[in-house]
Amino acid sequence: xxxxxxxxxxxxxxxxxxxxxxxxxxxxxxxxxxxxxxxxxxxxxxxxxxxxxxxxxxxxxxxxxxxxxxxxxxxxxxxxxxxxxxxxxxxxxxxxxxxxxxxxxxxx
Numbered sequence: 001x002x003x004x005x006x007x008x009x010x011x012x013x014x015x016x017x018x019x020x021x022x023x024x025x026x027x028x029x030x031x032x033x034x035x036x037x038x039x040x041x042x043x044x045x046x047x048x049x050x051x052x053x054x055x056x057x058x059x060x061x062x063x064x065x066x067x068x069x070x071x072x073x074x075x076x077x078x079x080x081x082x083x084x085x086x087x088x089x090x091x092x093x094x095x096x097x098x099x100x101x102x103x104x105x106x107x108x
Contacts (some may be wrong), residue, residue, distance in 0.1 A: 012065060026104040032077030038070050045080055045093040053089050068100075 033039050037060060043052055044059055057067045071091060074080045078097040082089045 022104060022107065025106075026102075029077055029079065029101045029104065031081055032073055033101075035070065035073075037067070038074055039096075041067075041070055041074060042079060042093065042098075045091060046098070048092075050090045050092040055089065056091065 003049075033042060041056060042059060044056060053064075053068065053071065056071070057064045060067055062070075071080070071082065075082050075091075078094055079101070080090045080091050081094050086092075
């Protein structure tokens, strides 16, 4: 039995689970990649040092506004970073955050 799970009560019902910060963190990161377009964006950025928003849009069969919304979600989660370069935004993967996601998934 996992350290985080407590034993069953005497009546056989499971005892309540304790709050788990790692579970919350995993849930937030998993939600950030819970859309196929966001998975594709992450894969694209893993293979490049950096990428302008327009380049990402050209690689996906989605409107620029839709891609921007997906980028916003990924950026808010911390999985990607975006740096303003004049009128353009250059995105890159946040390697430590991606490594943390992998670690959390492995701990399931």
